Amino acid sequence: MTDLQPAVKAGKRERLVDAAVQVFYERGVEKTTIADIAKVADVPVGNVYYYFKTKDQLIEAAVEAHRRRLGHLLEELDRLGAPQERLRGLIAGWVDLRDQAAQFGCPFGTLASEMDKRPDVLDAEIAATMRVLVDWSQRQFAEMGREDAAELGVALIAAYQGISLLTNTFRDPSLMKVEGDRLARWIDSLAA
Amino acid sequence: MTDLQPAVKAGKRERLVDAAVQVFYERGVEKTTIADIAKVADVPVGNVYYYFKTKDQLIEAAVEAHRRRLGHLLEELDRLGAPQERLRGLIAGWVDLRDQAAQFGCPFGTLASEMDKRPDVLDAEIAATMRVLVDWSQRQFAEMGREDAAELGVALIAAYQGISLLTNTFRDPSLMKVEGDRLARWIDSLAA
DNA sequence: GTCTATACCACGATAGAC
């Protein structure tokens, strides 16, 4: 927050956010208690409230963490040469995490879905984070010379969110693999 | 359950299930209280427990209701002539409900997503219901002569689940419309 | 800044009168 915080404080706060991201993902936000997060972060329960006054603030911090993580991933992908390669790189990352998806779904999509039902948390933060991903995809399609880049970007992210849900519902990681291969072929077929 | 129940009893039970389906959808399962459902169904709170001993039983009844509703929808679509027409009919239904999707997401997808986080409820029921939809889609693609019907059926339902999530996250019904049109064109392009 | 003990409340579920 402000400058020059003692290292210990920064460490605890960070551990709490990391724990929140993890436990929200695995157990769901509604079923997660502050005590669950405190335990994983190895911080006494009451002390959590020194860093986050409410559970909602912890959720917001978790969303922020997702946004940062996503930003870094896309920076990595931007180093790849052609837009097709970057898109295929994104898909490859999804397929790599297919076992996780089968267990818990998409780390951010499940959060977005749950947060829609929680009116007090700012949807704006969730939507903005999802938009980072959609915008990036649309930019790649545009660089490929596609006039319909806008709808293709949406379609790609939707395909991922949807196959994450099905992979999770059927607990079958191979669904993600098959769909990833199909999407990669589709992208190659779109080259202008 | 057993035969020859008085009409009044059947009426109340049915009202409770209808209310559960509606409120679970709009407010989310975790945030919904028995009192919420009782109120919408116009049944006194304590009386709910005469029909359903636990909240989980109410959830199971709601899933069952989704399965029945889905079964009827697919029967309707089966009356249409060609498999392409049936698939386009399915998509048209999704697009018609785009405003609802923007508000609350896919009625069944959001439930499936939430139930993954609730270990006590039988996933089997959820997966079986989703499978009805996937199987039906795969059958249509197979009738169109596609060898890859299995992956196309999964891809179609995933596309719908994903665009429902994005439509909801961005609160923008037009996303569903644009993706629906794209999917319809895609299906036509697949005709053997 | 750290941690324990606890206030307070909401919800699921039950007891028992009618």
Next chain:
DNA sequence: GTCTATCGTGGTATAGAC
């Protein structure tokens, strides 16, 4: 079968000692 009143549990949040 119907309904009211209430219990018990568990979770968020706080008070206040250290």
